[in-house]
Amino acid sequence: MHWSDEVAKKLISLHPDKEEFVLAAGTSPSGTVHIGNFRDAVTVYFVAKALRSQGKKTVLLLSWDDYDRFRKVPKNLPEDKIKEYENYIGLPYSAVPDPFGCHASYAEHYEKEYEESLKKIGLEFDIIRYQSKEYMSGRYKDGIITALKNRKEIYDIMQEFKTQEYSAEERENFYPLSIYCDKCGKDTTKITELSSDCNVVGYSCKCGNVSTVNISEQGNSKLPWKVDWPMRWTYEGVDFEPGGKDHASPQGSYQVSRIIAKKIYNIYEPLFQGYEFIGIKGLTGKMSGSSGLNINLEELLKIYPPEIIWWIYAKKTPNEAFDISLGDDVPRIYGEFDRVYENYYKNDESLDEITKSTLDIILDGSPKKVNPPFSILLTLYSISNGKIDMIEEMFTKIGMSFKAEELKERLDKVAYWLQKYAPNMLMKLNTSPDFEYFETLDDEVKGWVKAFCDLIKIKMDSEELTTQLYAIPKKESADNKENKKNQLLFFKTMYRLLIGEDKGPMLSTLILAVGSENILPIVEPLVAGNTNN
Ligand SMILES: [Zn+2]
Ligand SMILES: [Zn+2]
Missing domain, CATH: 3.40.50.620 (HUPs)
Structure with missing residues (x-):
């Protein structure tokens, strides 16, 4: 439940x-x-x-x-x-x-x-x-007068929750009311007298004003x-x-x-x-609690769509503290949500009861939305400089199809998030071959780069390309551990040569989205030079 x-x-x-x-x-x-x-x-x-x-x-x-x-x-x-x-x-x-x-x-x-x-x-x-x-x-007014009539009882009730000692004098002069001065407007006032029907309160203010409040007629008093x-x-x-x-x-x-x-x-x-x-996860630099900068709902709505915000809040019981992520976790949160969202509409039995009832409440019978994957959007946004028609086209190349209006909501969020919270995730395709880095590689790795160039000239879908990419550094004679190590090295090498980073988006996505015709000019000259030597 x-x-x-x-x-x-x-x-x-x-x-x-x-x-x-x-x-x-x-x-x-x-x-x-x-x-x-x-x-x-x-x-x-x-x-x-x-x-x-x-x-x-x-x-x-x-x-x-x-x-x-x-x-x-x-x-x-x-x-x-x-x-x-x-x-x-x-x-x-x-x-x-x-x-x-x-x-x-x-x-x-x-x-x-x-x-x-x-x-x-x-x-x-x-x-x-x-x-x-x-x-x-x-x-x-009646509620205030009731409080004033019972001021000593209220003192006694409050006293039960306090550690300081009961004082008859304090009780006698206790008025559960603050008054906003009718001259300076502030509550720097002290009550000095109270009529027997508790309707008229006399007070003096730090500003020098001495006056009265008629509770039935004036609104410048407030209960604590x-x-x-x-x-x-x-x-x-x-x-x-x-x-x-x-x-x-x-x-x-x-x-x-x-x-x-x-x-x-x-x-x-x-x-x-x-x-x-x-709490907030992923706030760095001057954006911290002590700077007085608070994250509000408005800001959260620029990063997540309503259904994900509801989901983040609803899946925690009120007694659980949690952090909302604005940093590097954001793509993962989207991914997690998309998974349960898909399973929910598929009536997948693997969905646990709490997740299902949480989504019942949030989605409330609404029709299924088309959700372009955030992490892929991130890549495509980067390499296309945010051009929506290019992104639409690149999605087609990797075998997914979204209309511009289906991309819009999440694309706006990707753009805002990248610029404000994750500029480190903004990647750019290298503009020329990185000979300097290539020369540091040993011959076996250089051979993988050559195989990479040959592979991407062949037309294939995303799944097949992924399999073939993993096969490049794989050796029949090597054990699992060694193959894994080589695959890591191969991917790292390719990211360095393509985007100048050690890590990157899914390599097959990158290749298909950008197109091998744009990738070959920055890698092929490297291996061409190599064989000529
Ligand atoms: Zn005053
Ligand atoms: Zn204003």
């Missing part, structure tokens, strides 16, 4: 009579929403699919925590902005200007960026809530996270919500929030699913 089916089953057993389930994902627009945060949406998405396949209805809710305070200036802001943005610390994200100047606020910039990429991958939320709007509209979270569960009727694993720890916010939900708001907590972190 896929992990999402297990969660769905658990939800149904918790609420057997429920027809419609509310599944909530939540994200902070504190910067680019990276691919680790995307796991939140993915978890909700797969559980919703599982619930629907079991006959239930679902409501997918995305909540933006954009009324949280702007805590620190991210490292990846333009350099000339860093000083300026230090002045905005303490404002809600929704009130900080967009550093790139294209949206109404800092929050909106990152919200729209993420929402756009969700659209591209085909994940649509039924409801999107911007917490700044919800708070400012006064929607939560551990109270805000359960308060919102009551407003939205949330049944399921995933979160980073740190929330689920014994001291984590989920444990505190669920007790507040029960004792203060009289509701049951939603089912929680913690998930592990996601």
